[in-house]
Amino acid sequence: xxxxxxxxxxxxxxxxxxxxxxxxxxxxxxxxxxxxxxxxxxxxxxxxxxxxxxxxxxxxxxxxxxxxxxxxxxxxxxxxxxxxxxxxxxxxxxxxxxxxxxxxxxxxxxxxxxxxxxxxxxxxxxxxxxxxxxxxxxxxxxxxxxxxxxxxxxxxxxxxxxxxxxxxxxxxxxxxxxxxxxxxxxxxxxxxxxxxxxxxxxxxxxxxxxxxxxxxxxxxxxxxxxxxxxxxxxxxxxxxxxxxxxxxxxxxxxxxxxxx
Amino acid sequence: xxxxxxxxxxxxxxxxxxxxxxxxxxxxxxxxxxxxxxxxxxxxxxxxxxxxxxxxxxxxxxxxxxxxxxxxxxxxxxxxxxxxxxxxxxxxxxxxxxxxxxxxxxxxxxxxxxxxxxxxxxxxxxxxxxxxxxxxxxxxxxxxxxxxxxxxxxxxxxxxxxxxxxxxxxxxxxxxxxxxxxxxxxxxxxxxxxxxxxxxxxxxxxxxxxxxxxxxxxxxxxxxxxxxxxxxxxxxxxxxxxxxxxxxxxxxxxxxxxxxxxxxxxxxxxxxxxxxxxxxxxxxxxxxxxxxxxxxxxxxxxxxxxxxxxxxxxxxxxxxxxxxxxxxxxxxxxxxxxxxxxxxxxxxxxxxxxxxxxxxxxxxxxxxxxxxxxxxxxxxxxxxxxxxxxxxxxxxxxxxxxxxxxx
Numbered sequence: 001x002x003x004x005x006x007x008x009x010x011x012x013x014x015x016x017x018x019x020x021x022x023x024x025x026x027x028x029x030x031x032x033x034x035x036x037x038x039x040x041x042x043x044x045x046x047x048x049x050x051x052x053x054x055x056x057x058x059x060x061x062x063x064x065x066x067x068x069x070x071x072x073x074x075x076x077x078x079x080x081x082x083x084x085x086x087x088x089x090x091x092x093x094x095x096x097x098x099x100x101x102x103x104x105x106x107x108x109x110x111x112x113x114x115x116x117x118x119x120x121x122x123x124x125x126x127x128x129x130x131x132x133x134x135x136x137x138x139x140x141x142x143x144x145x146x147x148x149x150x151x152x153x154x155x156x157x158x159x160x161x162x163x164x165x166x167x168x169x170x171x172x173x174x175x176x177x178x179x180x181x182x183x184x185x186x187x188x189x190x191x192x193x194x195x196x197x198x199x200x201x202x203x204x205x206x207x208x209x210x211x212x213x214x215x216x217x218x219x220x221x222x223x224x225x226x227x228x229x230x231x232x233x234x235x236x237x238x239x240x241x242x243x244x245x246x247x248x249x250x251x252x253x254x255x256x257x258x259x260x
Numbered sequence: 261x262x263x264x265x266x267x268x269x270x271x272x273x274x275x276x277x278x279x280x281x282x283x284x285x286x287x288x289x290x291x292x293x294x295x296x297x298x299x300x301x302x303x304x305x306x307x308x309x310x311x312x313x314x315x316x317x318x319x320x321x322x323x324x325x326x327x328x329x330x331x332x333x334x335x336x337x338x339x340x341x342x343x344x345x346x347x348x349x350x351x352x353x354x355x356x357x358x359x360x361x362x363x364x365x366x367x368x369x370x371x372x373x374x375x376x377x378x379x380x381x382x383x384x385x386x387x388x389x390x391x392x393x394x395x396x397x398x399x400x401x402x403x404x405x406x407x408x409x410x411x412x413x414x415x416x417x418x419x420x421x422x423x424x425x426x427x428x429x430x431x432x433x434x435x436x437x438x439x440x441x442x443x444x445x446x447x448x449x450x451x452x453x454x455x456x457x458x459x460x461x462x463x464x465x466x467x468x469x470x471x472x473x474x475x476x477x478x479x480x481x482x483x484x485x486x487x488x489x490x491x492x493x494x495x496x497x498x499x500x501x502x503x504x505x506x507x508x509x510x511x512x513x514x515x516x517x518x519x520x521x522x523x524x525x526x527x528x529x530x531x532x533x534x535x536x537x538x539x540x541x542x543x544x545x546x547x548x549x550x551x552x553x554x555x556x557x558x559x560x561x562x563x564x565x566x567x568x569x570x571x572x573x574x575x576x577x578x579x580x581x582x583x584x585x586x587x588x589x590x591x592x593x594x595x596x597x598x599x600x601x602x603x604x605x606x607x608x609x610x611x612x613x614x615x616x617x618x619x620x621x622x623x624x625x626x627x628x629x630x631x632x633x634x635x636x637x638x639x640x641x642x643x644x645x646x647x648x649x650x651x652x653x654x655x656x657x658x659x660x661x662x663x664x665x666x667x
Contacts, residue, residue: 058661061580063579063580063660063661064661083584083585084584084585084586087579087582087583087584087585087587088582088584090579090580090581090582091581091582091583092582096580096581098664102573102576102577102580102664103577104574104577104578105574106272106273106276115577115578115581116581116582118261118265118269119261119578119581119582119583119584119587120261120582163581167582
């Protein structure tokens with residue numbers, strides 16, 4: 001993390017990104033959004049349902065490709081990548097945390113954590129060590145061999161967070177991570193995110209709860225696929241970084257670029 | 261993702277659905293086991309017949325007429341008397357040929373030894389003493405007088421008190437004629453266990469079947485001949501000469517029907533022909549059994565599709581954390597191949613077991629159809645790949661965004 005106003009490199013950038021679904025008539029789920037997430041930033045995305053939050057997440061998470069505009073993750077434009085290359089990018093640069101945890105039901109906590117490593121041939125022995133270390137970090141050092149069904153909701157989400165960190169990703173994407181948790185457990189999970197961010201992890205959080213979104217440094221407000229407003233929260237710890245890290249430009253038709 | 265990793269993950273997934281996986285593989289097991297069982301039985305049957313014969317080779321061949329049956333596989337012997345006395349003499353004149361003995365079939369209705377009667381069963385042949393040139397006599401010797409007969413071991417054993425040389429037999433033929441003969445000797449069975457009971461009597465005293473030759477004369481003719489050579493090495497050239505004569509100059513060639521074929525067969529040829537027929541039958545039955553295998557592989561495909569649908573969400577998770585289409589495809593393919601391979605290994609074991617039980621009950625020797633075992637394993641892998649291909653492709657195609665929304 002860079003301090004004192006020095007320019008930071010962008011982990012993820014989106015430039016005039018549009019995602020159109022061809023239904024009865026074309027629907028622009030994301031309609032010309034530009035933003036840049038600096039290394040080590042903590043950003044929340046808020047908006048009513050249908051505002052394009054999930055679509056934006058999918059684009060940044062390399063699960064989807066933009067219809068127009070350009071998304072880069074760690075400097076790579078995802079529109080130009082093949083399916084397999086995007087899968088690799090997801091495996092190495094992105095860590096996902098979902099509302100419904102999405103753990104593999106038959107794998108133990110440790111195996112779930114190291115699942116991303118399985119798909120690029122990491123040695124089995126070092127994997128277990130990695131799992132131990134990560135579960136320790138999220139406070140589950142004693143739950144390595146438990147399967148998801150033997151864990152509470154909060155514990156499951158911690159396993160999911162540990163999994164998101166397994167590959168040392170450029171960005172952790174959290175989609176309503178507290179949505180299935182009670183307030184107290186949710187707060188604990190958000191504390192963990194804040195702690196990870198302080199240690200240098202870049203986080204993009206989607207939430208419709210103001211209370212949750214306020215853990216972030218900036219809140220991006222989406223309405224109908226447009227970027228309505230970027231709110232910079234006055235958290236004293238890294239205001240400078242925040243301002244440096246996140247810039248937004250309103251879309252203009254002339255500026256729209258298309259990825260090949 | 262490396263293969264070891266997918267083996268581990270797929271194996272775990274198979275084990276987590278034990279009952280389902282077991283039922284699925286049973287389809288393949290039955291298919292493979294059925295094929296292997298029939299191969300063992302076929303091999304055992306061939307072995308039981310041929311094994312005895314191959315032990316001793318005699319320098320003789322049989323001239324006979326064959327035709328293809330109207331339906332089914334194999335060959336049929338034709339019993340029409342077409343080999344005339346002139347043919348016999350001409351064949352005897354061939355250099356390598358030592359003797360030609362006619363084999364004229366007689367229709368024996370009943371055979372009496374004292375109070376004991378045997379009806380039918382015994383095949384009676386009218387022949388000459390030459391026929392026994394290379395035969396091994398268990399006791400006695402070839403017939404000399406006109407009221408003597410030679411029997412084989414099978415005939416001897418038909419009676420409670422085994423018939424032996426010197427015993428008197430009363431023969432009743434189908435046409436009502438009767439004759440009393442003295443057994444002059446007992447010969448060893450020619451074709452081992454499978455040899456039918458036989459009785460030989462002198463041709464001059466008992467054989468009367470005649471045909472009209474193309475030249476217009478009435479002469480005795482036989483449905484088959486036994487041609488002997490002095491040494492085993494003379495058989496091949498003799499066979500060639502005999503065949504040539506039969507085709508070019510013989511009365512038989514004129515007398516036979518168009519779709520009938522004359523053959524000079526050595527014991528070796530007979531074995532080969534027999535083995536061919538059994539092999540054809542075995543493969544035919546095996547092919548029918550293989551239908552079970554097709555059903556089995558449809559079972560695997562079916563269960564894999566269910567499995568892909570069930571695990572849509574898990575596929576989504578794997579894709580989100582970096583699994584490529586290829587990884588997903590590999591996982592499901594490995595799973596179906598494991599099912600196929602387990603099915604074929606257990607199937608081979610079960611097939612060998614069932615085959616062993618079968619040949620044991622039938623008192624045939626055990627045969628291990630090694631080539632078929634290899635084929636079965638390869639087919640098992642093939643079944644796994646083929647039946648897993650479409651489900652795996654479906655799994656690989658799952659859209660992670662959709663899948664993760666999947667409840």
